[in-house]
Amino acid sequence: MKRRIRWDNCGLCGELRITTREHVVPRSLYPASKSNSRFQRITIAACATCNNGTADDDAHFRNVVLVAGEAIDAVKELWSGPVRRGFAQVDGHRRARDIFDLMRPAPDVGPNRYRIFPAEDPRILQTVRKIIRGLSRHHGLAYPLSDGQVFADVMRQTIPEEILAAMEHNAAEPDVLEYGYLSLDEPHGLSSAWFLRFFQRTTFIGFVFASEAARQQHMGH
Numbered sequence: 001m002k003r004r005i006r007w008d009n010c011g012l013c014g015e016l017r018i019t020t021r022e023h024v025v026p027r028s029l030y031p032a033s034k035s036n037s038r039f040q041r042i043t044i045a046a047c048a049t050c051n052n053g054t055a056d057d058d059a060h061f062r063n064v065v066l067v068a069g070e071a072i073d074a075v076k077e078l079w080s081g082p083v084r085r086g087f088a089q090v091d092g093h094r095r096a097r098d099i100f101d102l103m104r105p106a107p108d109v110g111p112n113r114y115r116i117f118p119a120e121d122p123r124i125l126q127t128v129r130k131i132i133r134g135l136s137r138h139h140g141l142a143y144p145l146s147d148g149q150v151f152a153d154v155m156r157q158t159i160p161e162e163i164l165a166a167m168e169h170n171a172a173e174p175d176v177l178e179y180g181y182l183s184l185d186e187p188h189g190l191s192s193a194w195f196l197r198f199f200q201r202t203t204f205i206g207f208v209f210a211s212e213a214a215r216q217q218h219m220g221h
């Protein structure tokens with residue numbers, strides 16, 4: 001995509017700044033065979049400050065959600081292409097180590113088996129919060145949203161069907177991303193609740209609050 005630079009309100013911080021169109025759902029999550037994905041095409045205006053460091057965080061995020069769970073076709077395609085190439089680059093060892101740091105032995109599964117714990121890495125959850133902020137803008141929900149208004153964590157159980165059914169928006173390209181939200185619009189509390197499931201395996205939940213103070217009050221710091 002061409003970098004079209006223009007004055008606009010940043011879709012994340014809301015400030016009037018020099019912006020470029022940025023992908024809300026990181027492009028690096030999509031293998032070549034899915035380059036026409038409608039989720040991949042969701043873009044917002046974003047300023048340089050909000051977009052700082054994104055490419056590296058996006059690659060790390062992809063690598064982490066890919067190694068969790070069993071391989072599916074979209075995962076295999078990414079592993080055999082962009083991920084392997086990424087590890088061959090100058091900073092490839094660091095990227096690989098970033099992943100290994102999150103792995104813990106899983107003796108219940110078998111010897112030499114590991115589980116990965118994405119929530120132990122603040123960069124992963126920050127990427128999730130940023131995707132939620134961008135999708136919130138895209139869907140015309142609360143705006144602007146600071147990072148501090150959003151809480152995100154790994155969903156540790158499967159999502160009950162009745163909660164999925166209650167989501168007012170539920171969109172899926174299941175082999176890469178499925179997400180949904182429920183808009184609550186409590187003036188001093190919860191603005192919206194979210195789930196995002198990547199590669200049919202790693203699910204995150206998110207809560208957007210009316211203010212940073214409201215988030216602290218409900219979720220702690």
Ligand SMILES: [Zn+2]
Pocket residue numbers: 010011012013014015046047048049050051
């Ligand atoms: Zn911004």
